[in-house]
Each structure stands twice: as structure tokens, then as C-alpha cells.
Amino acid sequence: MHIVVDRRPEGVALIDDDGATALVPEPQFAAAVAEREAEHPRWVWTDTAQWYPPLLAAGVRVERCHDLRLVDAIIAGIAGRPARRSWGSAPEPARADTLFDLDGATDAAPAIAAPLAWQQQRAAIAAHADPARLTLLAAAESAGALAAAEMQHTGLPWSAAAHDALLAEALGPRPAPGRRPARLDELATQVEALLGVGPVPIDSPPELVKALRRAGLDVATTRSAELTRLDHPAIAPLLQYKTLSRLHTANGWNWLDEWVHDGRFRPTFVPGGVVTGRWASDGGGALQLPKQVRGAVQADAGWALVVADAAQLEPRILAALSGDAAMARAGAGVDLYAGIVASGAVASREHAKVGMLGAMYGGTTGVSAQVLPRLARSFPQAIGYVEAAARAGERGERVTTRLGRTSPAPSAAWRERQGAAGAEGADESAGRAARSAARSWGRFTRNFVVQGTAAEWALAWMAGVRRRLWTTGAGPLATQPHLVFFVHDELIVHSPLDRVAEVEQVLREAAVEAGRIVFGATPVSFPVTVAAVQRYSDAK
DNA sequence: AAGCCTAGCGCC
DNA sequence: AGGGCGCTAGGCTT
8 A cells, every 4th residue: 555645735645546635734744644654555755865854753653665766766777867856746947947057957857746756657667677676676775765764863872972082092182173183293293203304294195295205205195005015114103193184084073073962973874875776875974984983883771782794795696696506505604705715716715705806896906816717617607797797888788786776878978989999090099098998887887786786685684674673653763673874784773682682683584585585586695793782893 | 265176095 | 907985185276
């Protein structure tokens, strides 16, 4: 059963499958949703990120939805048209308004109301080559949007005091606004003294390069990887300065002031924010929380953080995508890389890991390239699958994930470059540029199929965890186990201590179920490592 | 002053 | 000459 939510001048219309319409004044919307939720409908609305937070603020949770905006982005991607950017019942803007709009708005579809969009999306899904998979994708994407809003609403438990303490330990006490922490001052002074070439503007990479060169060091950049190779007494304090400076600027006291309130970090997750279907975040850097500060993520008293991580998710995804039985066998245990070593394909776990990552990213150098032929011999289907995706991208073709998300077509400039290289009279440099661009796009499509399908698995996992934790009528989210964090292949549930065992079971069961949802029957297993801890940093 | 770009580094 | 991101600071342009 569906209920389409349509904002109208006189209130919010709730439209059933049979067309029955209830018009609810805006102030009564949350109460109306709460009442109808008892029927377990799937709410069909334009944008979960717009509709759901006010409901959560009013204490109303929604179990299922269909997010028209997110699903439109998926369908538009498949069709190769731009995603719709405006929603509602607004009439199409006059042509004169858009005629000279060069930012691309002209090829975007006009605003559309929810009921018509819903009708069109159902038709589009039904007409798709694999409606069942696309339906799963729409449901998983939408469930993710609900989870994202709930996680932002509830927040990640965060101890400002612990964060301040670890900053003080690393950097010295909090400095006055605009001042550099004492520890950074010391390190900068040391670097200057040890280089011995006068003042060193340590925060400016171009100036720092000049200073290093004046000191006789042959460097082109200030990247840590390049500096590490140098043998000079100033390098150690310089590298330490960079690490600590990063902590201070990215996740220091200013970050703490801005992002942590009332013991919670509330980032904005952006479902579908990445072209592959991964989530992005907006503000707070939620998906890049450095390990350095994870000690500040602390469960409430009487609660635990149940941290779950899908073990070697991407190579397992590749094994399932490609139907590689040998790689499935290698992944029978919790450590797929160890399984690859045991199969005799490569000599060490590190080689297995670097080789598989290289295969999925398109690495062409170093150890990764060295072990690739061995992996290809042992796992021809898996390696062949990503190679085929790369070749397709190099030809300018689009590729799709397991559930049907489609990669964008290469740009017009890319196609022109390929055409120019093949044209009569084309010079050698045009050919090189074209091949380089082709290989680059091939690396993107190569990775797209794996990263995108892994994102689908993760959405299915998250949705399964959320559904299992769902207990209708059991009170507000914050009184029972609930999701508080997600990073691509990792989930954190904040749980009362006496329900931790149950939550661990839920996380494992949902992982098994996610494999079935995305791949059907597959010999590939998707184990998760689970740890119940007080502090995030204690997991792993 | 604001906007855009790059370098660099954090995460997966 | 290895995929996807977000964020900050510096430095440039407008």
C-alpha cells in the first residue's frame, strides 16, 4: 500500500492507491502520518531529506518510503537524461526565463508534482529490462534516505570532553582564537632551525618547497610520500607538524564547537551523493572521521556502540558479480585475502590485498601490477569482469551495477578527443592524449561496477538492520537500539547494554540477507566483524 | 569580499 | 600513469 504525499496550497494531500485523497492542513501533517503509519504504507514523497526531518522532530517515524528524487536520479541515469532538479506542482517556467540559461537548466525537466512523478516512475521501472532489481534498488535507496535522516536526527554520541583532552594531549592546550597551538609552534621552530635557511612559511606548500630546495633537498611537492623518502633531520618534525596541523584544522576545537552539541555529532548524510551510489556527506566530514579522534565517539552510560564492518566487501562483491567460484571459495572464511594466499595464487596477504585493490582500481604499477597475472590465472572470472568493465569504458560505453545503476556517459569533450585522435592527419600527441583519457575513463567504469554494487549491498544491509531494529510503538528512537553511523561498509548501532547480543545477531543476519537480496543464490559469503565497545576507537 | 582552483590529506 | 569522496588553507581572479 502506498500513500503519495503532495503539497498543495491548501495543505498536504495524502493519496491512496485507489485515488482516495485526504487533505491535511500542514500543522496536522505529522499527526496524520503517525496515524496512517499503523497501516504500514510506503510513503511516496518527493524528497525524504525535506519531508522526514520535521516528522522526526515531531516524534514520528516512518518505516518505508519511496523517494521520488533519488529514484528519478537512478532512472535518469539509466535513460541518459539529466536528473530532475525541481519538484512540486509549479507550472513549467516560461521559455523566456530559461532560453539563455547556460548552466544547463534548459535540459532539466520542469517541476512535476508527486502523483504524476510516481505514476511515471512506476511505468519506467516496469518497462526496464529487469524491473525486479530496479525495484529493489529503489527500495534500498529510499530506505537509506530514511536511515540517513534518522541518524542525523539522533546523532552520533560524542564526548566533547574526551575530544578536548585528546586534542590537548597532541597539540597542547586550546590556543586563543586564531593562534597556533603550542606543539605546532615548537615543531615549526624546529623545522626552521634544522633547515637553516631562514623563515619557513610552513603552511604554504609552494613556499615550503622553495625553502626545502634552498636547503638542498630535491623536492617537487610537499606530499608526505615524497618527504618520507628524504634523509634530513628536518623531515621528521615537518611530517609530524603536517599530521598535527591536519588534526587541528580539520577536527580540532573549531570543528568541535561547530559540529558537536549536547553530546552528539549530527552530520548531514547525502544518500546517492556519489555517482556510484555511495553516500556523500555535507558538512562535518562525517565520512572521513580520522582514526585520531574516534576515541571521542563514546556510548552513553549503560549503552554500547556495536561497530560492524563488512570484511573485504569489495573483492567479495566482485566475486559475486562475476560468479567466480574460486574466489568465492577463497572468501569462505572471515579473511578473503588469507583465503587467496591459501589458494596458492600469491605469496602473502599483502600481495593479495594490493593485487585485488589494484585490479578493482586499475593499478598499473608496482606490486599490484606484478601480482595481477597470478590473480588472473587463479581467478579468471573475477579479473575478467573488471577488465571487461574497463574496456567498455575505454570504448565510451556505459556500465551498470548489479541492481541497475548506470554509469554516466563520458563527456562530449572526451568523445571529441577520441574522434580527433582517429581523424586523418592527427598527430601523435593527440593519440596519446586520447588513449590516456580512454584509460582513465576505463578505470572509472572498472571501479564503478564494484564500488556501485558494494554500495547496493551496503544499502540492503543497512535497510535490513533498520527493519530488524524497528519495533513499532516501542517509543522514541533514543530509547532502543538504533543506527547512529554509516561509512560505506561499516555500521554503528547505539544500543542499551542488555540488548547488545541481539544487535550483534541482527547485524550478522542482515549481512547474510543483503547478499541474497543483491545477488540471489550465491556461493559468496559476506561476513561482518562485530565489536561492542564503549569507544569507537576500541573497535578493530 | 567572494568565488574558484589547487595542493594536500583524511576516509572507504 | 590508482577508483570515489569532503574539507582546509593558500593563492589567484573578479
